Amino acid sequence: DVKVTQSSRYLVKRTGEKVFLECVQDMDHENMFWYRQDPGLGLRLIYFSYDVKMKEKGDIPEGYSVSREKKERFSLILESASTNQTSMYLCASSISGSRTEAFFGQGTRLTVV
Amino acid sequence: ELKVEQNPLFLSMQEGKNYTIYCNYSTTSDRLYWYRQDPGKSLESLFVLLSNGAVKQEGRLMASLDTKARLSTLHITAAVHDLSATYFCAAGSLIQGAQKLVFGQGTRLTINP
Numbered sequence: 001d002v003k004v005t006q007s008s009r010y011l012v013k014r015t016g017e018k019v020f021l022e023c024v025q026d027m028d029h030e031n032m033f034w035y036r037q038d039p040g041l042g043l044r045l046i047y048f049s050y051d052v053k054m055k056e057k058g059d060i061p062e063g064y065s066v067s068r069e070k071k072e073r074f075s076l077i078l079e080s081a082s083t084n085q086t087s088m089y090l091c092a093s094s095i096s097g098s099r100t101e102a103f104f105g106q107g108t109r110l111t112v113v
Numbered sequence: 114e115l116k117v118e119q120n121p122l123f124l125s126m127q128e129g130k131n132y133t134i135y136c137n138y139s140t141t142s143d144r145l146y147w148y149r150q151d152p153g154k155s156l157e158s159l160f161v162l163l164s165n166g167a168v169k170q171e172g173r174l175m176a177s178l179d180t181k182a183r184l185s186t187l188h189i190t191a192a193v194h195d196l197s198a199t200y201f202c203a204a205g206s207l208i209q210g211a212q213k214l215v216f217g218q219g220t221r222l223t224i225n226p
Contacts, residue, residue, distance in 0.1 A: 031211035040122075042201060042216035043156075050209040058213070090155065096210035101146055101158040
């Protein structure tokens with residue numbers, strides 16, 4: 001089974017803190033993604049990576065950065081957390097090619113106070 | 114810009130009834146995906162639809178794709194309580210070998226005994 005593991009289920013951080021969300025996948029997938037999920041908005045793509053050290057902006061990259069130093073690990077960084085970044089964050093991975101679905105982690109619920 | 118809209122957003126139905134969730138997308142897309150999400154859980158892949166006219170069935174769920182109408186449907190037959198969940202459709206576009214997914218808002222389905 002594909003396993004995508006996010007380091008925390010719940011996080012509470014203060015405004016202005018630097019926040020790291022970690023994601024690890026064990027299936028040697030080339031592609032990894034970070035989404036945020038908000039009620040009524042579905043999932044929105046923040047960033048994705050198609051190879052080690054390679055990244056592309058998604059639809060809502062402002063206020064976020066990412067790092068992929070190893071193939072299995074993809075980190076989302078909030079440089080200076082703000083209350084409007086309170087959300088559910090979901091990591092996903094997939095193999096290259098157009099016939100495959102993405103597999104999702106369990107999510108991290110981040111609250112910024 | 115690819116946009117995806119689902120309707121209805123909320124659906125309450127009785128066991129044994131049939132219903133359909135609609136997913137419209139705005140521009141040409143490579144693929145169409147359906148996911149299920151239970152409360153507090155991650156997203157589970159249901160169907161990947163790869164071409165015009167594609168139809169896939171799993172148990173009481175059947176998904177179809179009409180690329181000319183830019184429409185996918187998820188049909189529920191003789192609903193049972195276990196199908197209560199939020200269902201998302203997502204349209205994909207291939208970028209650097211990765212399927213960049215744009216999600217609909219989700220349909221929260223409640224099936225009452």
